[in-house]
Amino acid sequence: MVFKALMVAWLAFLSSLTSAQLPLNAIYRTDFNSSFTFSASQIQAGQLDSVLIKSLENNINFDRSQLAFGGPREDDFYRLPSLTNETGPLQPGQLLKVQAFTDQTAYSIPPNTALSRIIYTTTNFNGTVVPASAFILWPYTPRQFRSQSHLAHSNKSKSNVTKRAPVVIWAHGTSGFFAPQSPSSHRALWYDDSAPFPLAEAGYAVFAPDFAGLGIGNSWDGSEIPHQYHASPATAHDSLYGLRAALTAFPDKLGQDFVAMGHSQGGGVAWAIAEALAEEKDEFADLLPGYKGAIAASPTTDVFGSPERSFLAAVVGQMLHSIFPTFGLGQWLTPLGVARVKLAKDLELGVGPIVELLLSGNDILRPDWNETWFADTFSRLCNAGHKDFEGPLLVLQGTDDHYVPYSITTKTVEETWSRHPDHDLEYVVAQGVGHVPDLHATKSIWLRWIDDRLAGKPLNKRGSARTDLESLLPIEQYLSYDNTFQAWAGLPQYQYQVPLAV
Numbered sequence: 001m002v003f004k005a006l007m008v009a010w011l012a013f014l015s016s017l018t019s020a021q022l023p024l025n026a027i028y029r030t031d032f033n034s035s036f037t038f039s040a041s042q043i044q045a046g047q048l049d050s051v052l053i054k055s056l057e058n059n060i061n062f063d064r065s066q067l068a069f070g071g072p073r074e075d076d077f078y079r080l081p082s083l084t085n086e087t088g089p090l091q092p093g094q095l096l097k098v099q100a101f102t103d104q105t106a107y108s109i110p111p112n113t114a115l116s117r118i119i120y121t122t123t124n125f126n127g128t129v130v131p132a133s134a135f136i137l138w139p140y141t142p143r144q145f146r147s148q149s150h151l152a153h154s155n156k157s158k159s160n161v162t163k164r165a166p167v168v169i170w171a172h173g174t175s176g177f178f179a180p181q182s183p184s185s186h187r188a189l190w191y192d193d194s195a196p197f198p199l200a201e202a203g204y205a206v207f208a209p210d211f212a213g214l215g216i217g218n219s220w221d222g223s224e225i226p227h228q229y230h231a232s233p234a235t236a237h238d239s240l241y242g243l244r245a246a247l248t249a250f251p252d253k254l255g256q257d258f259v260a261m262g263h264s265q266g267g268g269v270a271w272a273i274a275e276a277l278a279e280e281k282d283e284f285a286d287l288l289p290g291y292k293g294a295i296a297a298s299p300t301t302d303v304f305g306s307p308e309r310s311f312l313a314a315v316v317g318q319m320l321h322s323i324f325p326t327f328g329l330g331q332w333l334t335p336l337g338v339a340r341v342k343l344a345k346d347l348e349l350g351v352g353p354i355v356e357l358l359l360s361g362n363d364i365l366r367p368d369w370n371e372t373w374f375a376d377t378f379s380r381l382c383n384a385g386h387k388d389f390e391g392p393l394l395v396l397q398g399t400d401d402h403y404v405p406y407s408i409t410t411k412t413v414e415e416t417w418s419r420h421p422d423h424d425l426e427y428v429v430a431q432g433v434g435h436v437p438d439l440h441a442t443k444s445i446w447l448r449w450i451d452d453r454l455a456g457k458p459l460n461k462r463g464s465a466r467t468d469l470e471s472l473l474p475i476e477q478y479l480s481y482d483n484t485f486q487a488w489a490g491l492p493q494y495q496y497q498v499p500l501a502v
């Protein structure tokens, strides 16, 4: 019976395809359109053995197959519009390009969501204006609240109001370090079901900056735009200037009200957004009235406190000269580490291959790496936490988080509570939960929190508050990690893998 029902559904689906000739089902291959192999000089430079070569090539080809339209280096969208004299001197938050309709056929996003992308200006850590990209994932129907601030002018007839969607800024966690690793070019928008998909399905317009350096890798003069990884004040600016540009691009579709949310690197960004809105009230006076709060999930508040110190030193170090011009990567890494980082940069490798390249074999970190002032100064300038912030702030953390340890977040939260006892900061701790899985464990809580803030409801807990969550069943019964990825099956010859497509 089930089989018959499936066949009926399948036939209905096939007949819905408009192509006159159906392609035959094809065997799905994860390397379906990438065939990278290392050159002899790359193998020598990175001191790669045959086992590592094979594994890396597989990983790199998989990564590249996850890029919609071949990614930023191939997709025309990411080509910078040329500056004319009419553009005038560039200000941050300026809209440079709008792709109102992004063809979704190369993406694996939920049905009845839609995608737009923009290019806009932001500033790097030291204040230079640079271009950056972002996506907007649209809901089918916007979440509606009794407050009318997200509704456009009612055009006389009350039954004929133009709906605008309330916004959630989505600040992504580590997607990579180079231009191709922009979430806006990843088929599943990098965080898929962990946050942007459920947010759009709940009726929010998800505004997601790629963060400068991801997506657009070079400025107008051709100079490199390094992604200033973990420089949370800079990435917070990317988010807020990006929102300003998005509101310019879609004034009748985006409401003024927003919540900022992020995870991991982006958790630090969401927290830094709350800090920027307290510190730079004049700069963001246009956005402040719409701000309803921030959610920092597994936030990075002590970057080098992570157990993955070697990796962090390498990927922060590879861009650090853009903040501290006297810094050289050889001050932190061994010669092999420097050579491998250079190879990763030349090939613009994604997170998976970089982890493998940097962490297989010998430790690449020099034992005396932290005897210079760079690590301390970077941490002091760039870590989120401790400072004054515009609340309310919800911090989410799992106790079994390897990358952003529970002990570190707890320390930052407690110190922030003691410095700002009059601010609203709720700390929600999920027992036995890991890094990204925390977003899944607490999904009903953060969706409800966003809803309540945008509806203008009072907070359940004011001031410094802690909430502890435990699993309903014994924690050993739960799947503790994600073993599923959004596999793109967009071409008709692969559609047999999507029995519930239509």
Ligand SMILES: *[C@@H]1O[C@H](CO)[C@@H](O)[C@H](O)[C@H]1NC(C)=O
Residues within 6 Å of the ligand: 033, 034, 035, 064, 067, 068, 069, 070, 074, 106
């Ligand atoms: C991979 O497929 C996309 C279509 O989604 C295409 O635009 C891109 O050029 C292809 N990349 C390679 C390396 O073949």
Ligand SMILES: *[C@@H]1O[C@H](CO)[C@@H](O)[C@H](O)[C@H]1NC(C)=O
Residues within 6 Å of the ligand: 085
């Ligand atoms: C732009 O302005 C500069 C300086 O005022 C001028 O030299 C140049 O000819 C102008 N370019 C165009 C295309 O108008």
Ligand SMILES: *[C@@H]1O[C@H](CO)[C@@H](O)[C@H](O)[C@H]1NC(C)=O
Residues within 6 Å of the ligand: 152, 153, 154, 155, 162
């Ligand atoms: C009324 O609606 C039309 C069509 O949606 C729109 O073009 C127009 O700008 C609206 N007028 C006002 C005052 O909002």
Ligand SMILES: *[C@@H]1O[C@H](CO)[C@@H](O)[C@H](O)[C@H]1NC(C)=O
Residues within 6 Å of the ligand: 155, 157, 159, 160
């Ligand atoms: C809504 O407004 C538009 C533009 O003014 C108009 O074309 C349309 O007929 C209106 N619909 C209803 C249900 O009043």
Ligand SMILES: *[C@@H]1O[C@H](CO)[C@@H](O)[C@H](O)[C@H]1NC(C)=O
Residues within 6 Å of the ligand: 125, 126, 322, 323, 324, 325, 381
């Ligand atoms: C950027 O700012 C930092 C902190 O103020 C400063 O130490 C550094 O010299 C600046 N770098 C550049 C390139 O201006």
Ligand SMILES: *[C@@H]1O[C@H](CO)[C@@H](O)[C@H](O)[C@H]1NC(C)=O
Residues within 6 Å of the ligand: 309, 365, 367, 370
């Ligand atoms: C420097 O880093 C090492 C690990 O690489 C750590 O054991 C040591 O405590 C650090 N020293 C300082 C002063 O932070």
